[in-house]
Amino acid sequence: MLAEKIRDAKSVVIFTGAGMSTESGLPDFRSSHGVWQNVNPSEVATIEALNNNVTQFFEFYRTRVLGVREYQPNQGHYILAKWANEGLVSTIITQNVDGFHTAAGAPEVLELHGTLRTVHCQTCGKKYSNVMYEKQTYYCQCGGTLRPSVVLFGEFLDEHVMFKATVKSEKSTIFIVLGSSLTVSPANYFPELAKQHGAYLVIVNAEPTPLDAIADEVIQHERIGAFLTRMDEEITQLRKQR
Numbered sequence: 001m002l003a004e005k006i007r008d009a010k011s012v013v014i015f016t017g018a019g020m021s022t023e024s025g026l027p028d029f030r031s032s033h034g035v036w037q038n039v040n041p042s043e044v045a046t047i048e049a050l051n052n053n054v055t056q057f058f059e060f061y062r063t064r065v066l067g068v069r070e071y072q073p074n075q076g077h078y079i080l081a082k083w084a085n086e087g088l089v090s091t092i093i094t095q096n097v098d099g100f101h102t103a104a105g106a107p108e109v110l111e112l113h114g115t116l117r118t119v120h121c122q123t124c125g126k127k128y129s130n131v132m133y134e135k136q137t138y139y140c141q142c143g144g145t146l147r148p149s150v151v152l153f154g155e156f157l158d159e160h161v162m163f164k165a166t167v168k169s170e171k172s173t174i175f176i177v178l179g180s181s182l183t184v185s186p187a188n189y190f191p192e193l194a195k196q197h198g199a200y201l202v203i204v205n206a207e208p209t210p211l212d213a214i215a216d217e218v219i220q221h222e223r224i225g226a227f228l229t230r231m232d233e234e235i236t237q238l239r240k241q242r
């Protein structure tokens with residue numbers, strides 16, 4: 001029984017993708033904001049755009065920041081945060097940039113692609129809240145350009161975050177994927193690594209993934225929030241029985 005396995009596991013690592021946040025109602029920026037419908041993110045969300053087409057860059061990310069500020073973490077985020085604070089979950093690794101895990105109270109979230117919750121100065125590195133973008137304040141006190149703290153196309157992922165995620169994946173005894181299609185690298189790298197090091201691999205995703213074949217459990221027909229709620233209830237029951 002999975003709940004029992006989670007309760008008894010030495011190290012549970014959670015890995016979340018876009019499916020985790022769609023349950024918050026957070027729409028894909030393309031569907032909600034017509035202006036950007038014909039714009040390719042790989043053209044505006046780049047380091048080149050930041051340098052050469054900064055007006056469009058600011059407008060694009062302001063739209064995305066406003067989107068994230070408009071929505072909240074869902075029940076699934078809160079259950080994971082609770083588990084992490086109780087020590088039931090060792091680490092949350094996420095592909096999402098909405099910052100919902102942190103907003104829900106989870107400690108030490110490994111955000112592979114950064115976060116839209118903060119912006120920072122491209123020159124001096126000073127951090128600011130994303131309210132700056134909401135207020136259309138795009139420049140630091142030092143005169144440098146404020147950019148969202150996400151990994152842009154053309155930039156490398158944070159080495160420190162990658163290293164931590166690698167170590168945590170290797171050490172995990174249960175690795176649970178929530179709402180990721182596992183098609184983009186390095187998303188597919190971590191569950192595979194965990195499995196190679198002997199973890200029990202669980203994939204909860206509405207669609208099949210390329211790693212279903214090596215997973216110990218694949219759950220397709222239950223929403224993530226419902227799955228986590230069920231697990232949380234079962235774990236609570238198990239604790240009462242002891």
Ligand SMILES: [Zn+2]
Pocket residue numbers: 121122123124125126140141142143144
């Ligand atoms: Zn600065």
